[in-house]
Amino acid sequence: MIDTPDDLLLLEAEHLARDLLLNADETQGAAASLLNGWTPVIHAASAYFAPDTVTPCSQVLEIGRGLRRDALDWIGKAAPDPRLSRIRELFEDASSAQETARRVPPRQNAVLQTCYVATHAVAGVVDRYGASLRKDESTRSHGRLVATLSSRVRSAEQIFDAQLSVGQTARPAFDSTQTLAAAVAAWDKALHDALVDNTPDPRVLLVSSNVSIGLLRRAAELASVAAADGELDSFTLNSRVLPALQPATERWERARHTWRTLAPATTGMPYPIAAAAHTLHRALHPLQTDSGPQNSLALRLAIMATVEAAHLQVAATRRSDLKGMASGVSALTQAVFDHVPGARSLSLWRQLERLDGPAPISIPSQVRTEMLRQAVGTLEAATLAASASHGLIEVGVRKIAQTREMIPPVPRVRQRGGLDRRP
């Protein structure tokens, strides 16, 4: 709520952080300017929590201290981004309010939310700038240095995120394979919790179909990139993996059509399902994707997740309490009876047609039989895709073993959170 002029200052800061996220170049100048302007914002945010000496920004300030000098060395000098400078000024103005006014939790939360959005924006720009450098052989090593900067800003983002997300979803860490593994496990759990021993919600099954399509398409995409980069044997890709992924994707597309027909477009989708799908999507499509041996392991995980979803879909379709939107049940019934000779279909369809709206109704047994046949087909296709993806894991494990042997030792000062602690 906007109760005082201070709330307006905080609202302006929030909108500026959103503008930053919407409009920021990915050039060397923009990255330098953002990194130079970011630390003063965190300083000002920390001052909002005065007289506390340990604030929600303390850990992030530590990251910022080490970062500024490295940013200067590795990216260059630039004036602070004017939007970040304005956010700093707004925080400084808001900090001049009496302590009792600053202690109000929604205001403190607003400061942290703005810091989170601004940090996410800065990390994104530095990520993308680093990725652009790594595309070219001549600037690749420079790009890797920039990547270490962006991972430190990402750590700061995670700290803010964790403070804002108490009791909500677990967010991705920033090792791509571990992140994807955790996200797949969380997705499996959310899907189990929503479907096993519960009346199936067609909206959940619609989300599940969409997620499986996304996983399979992403797997095909990453596998093709890995083959082009020589990380994956192109014979395995073209003779086994892609020919198995395609029919599985098509099966899920048919399943999606069925569930969309039955699922009402309404609010109230279970939050754990939506949050797990969101986390999985972020893990599957990070801002930067460099091909590497870990990708093969991640692909295998992604494909295995669709087998689990297909199992749960079969079980949900078998349940007698499965219901669907009346108009959808009517449409599916008509479609099934289109292929069955006899007049009985028409009278049944006409009865169903009178029912409409999002209220769920039972599904005729003939339709359920057809849906079950379709769900079993999807499970078979998903299982075949998983089997074909076995070749990926062998390549991935072999490459990772080779890469690990070549990694140079990391200096001790860098092992402790990436901060320089020179004596």
Added chain:
Amino acid sequence: MVTVLPEESLLLAARLLQTAADQAEDDTRTGRATYVTEADVKVLLWLCGSLLGEGRDLRSTSPAGQPLRELLQEAETELRRFPIGDYPAGTLDVVVGLCDLIRGNRT
């Protein structure tokens, strides 16, 4: 003057996202956009819908065929009506996701 509560504002944004998701699916089918964009939009729609109470209709009165980017920008603008903290917990993810998506679809 019509008073709009944060939940109503979030519902308006969710309806715009529903239209955007339908549009994105069409765009994927016709090759105008990638499946990643479609998935981006849908994930935000599910998140937005899950933050609201059960059973509110998400079908929108927006004209069909409106460009995806416009729909996303309208949703983002709608969610500036109140400070993020006034919306149901979890809206921050929707806002950040929307901004990322709009920026990514700039060209």
